[in-house]
Amino acid sequence: MNSALPYDPQRLSHCAGEIIVNVRELAQRGWTPATSSNFSTRIDAGHVAITVSGRDKGRLTEADIMVVDLDGTPVATSHRPSAETLLHTQLYKRYPQIGCVLHTHSQTQTVASRLYAGRGHVHLEGYELLKAFSGNTTHEMALELPVYPNTQDMPTLAAQVDATLDQQPMWGYLIDGHGLYAWGRDMAEARRHLEAFEFLLGCELELRRLQR
Numbered sequence: 001m002n003s004a005l006p007y008d009p010q011r012l013s014h015c016a017g018e019i020i021v022n023v024r025e026l027a028q029r030g031w032t033p034a035t036s037s038n039f040s041t042r043i044d045a046g047h048v049a050i051t052v053s054g055r056d057k058g059r060l061t062e063a064d065i066m067v068v069d070l071d072g073t074p075v076a077t078s079h080r081p082s083a084e085t086l087l088h089t090q091l092y093k094r095y096p097q098i099g100c101v102l103h104t105h106s107q108t109q110t111v112a113s114r115l116y117a118g119r120g121h122v123h124l125e126g127y128e129l130l131k132a133f134s135g136n137t138t139h140e141m142a143l144e145l146p147v148y149p150n151t152q153d154m155p156t157l158a159a160q161v162d163a164t165l166d167q168q169p170m171w172g173y174l175i176d177g178h179g180l181y182a183w184g185r186d187m188a189e190a191r192r193h194l195e196a197f198e199f200l201l202g203c204e205l206e207l208r209r210l211q212r
């Protein structure tokens with residue numbers, strides 16, 4: 001380990017590479033329009049690799065990934081971390097086993113967040129794809145995906161997320177008119193959860209359209 005840094009730079013390089021490759025694929029699907037979205041992976045118990053604020057997430061390079069501690073304070077960099085860093089670090093702080101947090105702004109996620117904001121959640125039931133969420137072994141179950149009001153006040157939003165996590169385990173949530181957060185123990189699991197939410201929200205929107 002480089003003694004000048006409180007984290008392993010090789011581990012940061014690995015995390016950055018993983019974010020770049022995966023986010024490029026998500027961006028190609030149109031899930032990160034207009035510099036939106038943010039992404040992070042855990043470096044170690046006290047440090048997180050996260051995207052720099054305002055960067056084009058479809059064209060990320062290692063220079064677009066920085067380090068914060070679990071309070072969201074930049075470490076050994078003058079870059080500004082994602083405006084939504086607290087929504088990432090609250091999960092790493094609360095769950096030592098969480099290794100990756102992904103936030104995207106696909107059209108499906110955003111439209112669903114608008115339609116279900118009044119209800120406060122999207123009810124997902126009976127889908128085989130519910131088994132994509134770790135811990136679920138059958139389609140014979142229901143999952144409530146929370147929808148929180150959008151705000152620029154991250155501590156308020158984080159407090160609402162924490163209040164839900166006190167009541168129920170979950171792998172993601174929507175923010176009204178904004179997008180989706182999903183997470184997992186590593187990039188593969190977080191991405192599986194993100195893709196499952198995207199697919200299931202698309203099914204719910206299509207069902208609504210057909211039932212009109």
Ligand SMILES: CSCCC(=O)C(=O)COP(=O)(O)O
Nearest residue numbers: 036037038053054055082083
């Ligand atoms: C232009 S998108 C508005 C901010 C946002 O919702 C987002 O996901 C990106 O913010 P960041 O600071 O992480 O670039």
Ligand SMILES: [Zn+2]
Nearest residue numbers: 036037178179
């Ligand atoms: Zn966002």
